[in-house]
Each structure stands twice: as structure tokens, then as C-alpha cells.
Amino acid sequence: MGDDEDEQDLGYLRIFIPACDSCYRLIICYRDPDRPSYALLTFSVIPDSEGHITEFNGAFHSAADAIAEILGPPSATGDHRLSFRIWPYAYQRWSLAEGEFTLMQDEFDILDGLDITLWIQRLARRLSRSPGKTDAVTTSRPVHPPKG
Numbered sequence: 001m002g003d004d005e006d007e008q009d010l011g012y013l014r015i016f017i018p019a020c021d022s023c024y025r026l027i028i029c030y031r032d033p034d035r036p037s038y039a040l041l042t043f044s045v046i047p048d049s050e051g052h053i054t055e056f057n058g059a060f061h062s063a064a065d066a067i068a069e070i071l072g073p074p075s076a077t078g079d080h081r082l083s084f085r086i087w088p089y090a091y092q093r094w095s096l097a098e099g100e101f102t103l104m105q106d107e108f109d110i111l112d113g114l115d116i117t118l119w120i121q122r123l124a125r126r127l128s129r130s131p132g133k134t135d136a137v138t139t140s141r142p143v144h145p146p147k148g
Contacts, residue, residue, distance in 0.1 A: 036122045042108060044116035053087050056114050060105050063116050064092045067103060071096065082107075099123055 011031025017024040025042040029035075044059040046052045068074065075095040079088035089105040102119040109115075 038119065038121040040108070040117050040119055042115045042117040045112050046114045046116075048107070048110060048113045050087070052114065056105060056116075057090070059116050060090055060103070063118075064090075064103055067092075067094065067101070067118070071101065095123075097123075 012027055012029045015026045015028075017026060025040075027040045027042075028037065029039070030037045044063065046056045046059060064074070071094045074092040076093040077091070079090045081088050091102055091104045093103075094101040099120060099122045102121075104117050104119065106115050106117055107113075108117055
């Protein structure tokens with residue numbers, strides 16, 4: 001059984017979309033009876049080191065500004081910290097009738113590096129006020145999307 005079949009059995013679909021000098025990652029989680037479907041779009045991965053924090057912050061703010069041009073100002077902004085890092089991770093959230101859109105700085109898969117990811121979720125799944133590493137939503141149990 002190949003990786004694609006494993007992913008389908010686990011209830012998610014992972015697609016890599018090549019671009020000029022990077023690769024976007026789209027993960028769609030669709031088979032969990034306790035949660036509505038949601039998607040994660042990672043469009044910036046930066047090397048994991050303190051020396052790249054300026055680039056990491058710049059990529060986040062550039063993406064946030066581009067999203068705000070389309071969706072308007074965010075309904076929530078903030079940051080969270082990981083105990084083993086000296087820098088904060090920013091997030092911005094847009095709450096619309098169609099769903100919640102949360103742009104986050106994160107380490108979804110630390111083997112890849114620091115990432116900028118957009119979580120897209122229906123309103124039935126309300127987001128907490130300050131998302132943690134990968135627990136960006138409030139549910140009856142923590143959300144831990146598949147690695148990779």
C-alpha cells in the first residue's frame with residue numbers, strides 16, 4: 001500500500017503544488033466523525049534558525065497584508081510562544097460567514113522548517129482565542145493534523 005492509500009485511509013489528502021522556487025502544501029482533512037472538514041495551505045517554508053526570523057516575520061506580514069486586501073481587516077490578531085523558542089509566532093484570524101481563516105506562523109513539520117500556513121475551517125468549528133502550535137481550534141480533543 002502506497003503513501004497515497006495510507007493518507008486516504010487516515011482521512012486526509014495531501015497535495016504538493018510546485019511553484020517557481022518553492023512548493024505549496026495543501027492538506028484537506030475530510031474523514032473525522034467528530035469534526036467538520038478543514039484545510040491547511042502552507043505557502044512559505046523558511047529554514048529553522050534564529051537567523052531567519054526577519055524573513056519569517058516578513059513572509060507572514062506579506063501574506064497577512066495580501067489576505068487583508070481581499071477579506072478586510074482581521075477579526076483577531078496575536079501571538080503565541082513555544083517553550084523551546086525565544087521568538088513569538090504570530091497569527092491573524094478572519095471570521096466570515098463562510099468560515100474561519102487563520103494565518104499562522106508555525107512549525108507544522110519541523111523537518112521542513114518554519115512555516116506560514118492558512119487554516120480554513122467552517123464556523124461549526126470555532127477557533128480558540130490564541131492558537132497553540134498545531135492546536136489552533138477548540139474541539140473536544142486536541143487537533144493534531146498528520147505530519148508531512
